[in-house]
Amino acid sequence: MKPTVGLTGGIGSGKTTIANLFANYFSIPIYIADVQAKNLIANNSHLREEIKLLLGERAFVNNVYNTSFVSNIVFSNKQVLDKLNAIIHPYVQEDFLQWKNMQKSPYIIKEAAILFESGSYRDCDYIIMVTAPLEERIKRVIIRDKIDREMVEKRIKNQWSEEKKIKLSTFVIENKEIDKNLDKIKEVHFKIMKMIDENVGN
Template sequence: MIVGLTGGIGSGKTTVANFFKKLGVPVYIADVEAKKLMENSPSIRVEIIQLLGEKAYVKNVPDRKYIADKVFKDTSLLEGINAIIHPRVAIHFKNWYEQQKSPYVIKEAAILFENGGYKLCDFIILVRAPLKLRIERIKKRDKISEEEIQNRIKAQWSDAKKMALSDVSIENTFLDQTKENVLRIHNHLLHRISRNW
């Protein structure tokens, strides 16, 4: 069973994913794998430079700030970079998934809905948090301006739109509560799998 885990930037997807990991569930973090592919794949490097220019890489290392500044201000560039990276991530995930032995796996992806990845999931968990808290978390984590944060938020679907396609949502404000919700969902999924529904 493939369980999609998604949510807006700063909602705390990785925190929720780590709770599942502690329960022994294999977790695939799409953004982490995408970054590795950007660093290690010569063909991706060539395509990104063609799309964004020579400054996208410095000594064969992606300049993440430059890339983010470009793509989050221009929808066509964002679509372009997603078209380069996401098909490769999908292949990488498929290979990883085929090696797993557990009843279910978690696929954590920020743009699970936006890139159509949700269609391959059997169950979807949406992670939510109040906007103010999300902005605080992103500022602390990424050291970027509020304008840059708003650009990234605008590039993603709203929680309301995601909710309509999700099976369950977790309000990730208080960690103890989040942990309890993860355990409850974990038990529910194991029950569903045991009953084949």
């Protein structure tokens, strides 16, 4: 079984940017859990019904996931957020395993915002944690998601702290200038390849 490298980081840290560099420079397949979760919600009728049972019919408007409605509920109530994640996670995990079995690369990357919070990190052979200064993260999310600072801070509070995640990570990449990112990604890639070779030899 090819190794799974989990890639995570706080909201706005630039996880996808870093993941795409692995894909572009080393042809490593990337599974972006948040994107696939949205695809599953849009296309899996069983998952949609489970979400409606938890959040009500207003979770969908004209069969489209009502993101603003759902966000307002879950980021103000951690219990509901945990229940929603518990509903979605098994569908994402099944989809991920099917995708992984089709890949031919020496390792694959699973990029997930809640890799630790969902417990998915336990299924990873190595973990990359992406960090960035808090204020920079907040600015990125305000621009990207068109939400106010208060909502961003609520989302951050619902994630594990960077310190807690770093302790459980194999590698840490501080998302800075592109040149420094590339140097670090090359270093991490070759270390992963070396560890894979060493494990095969044992």
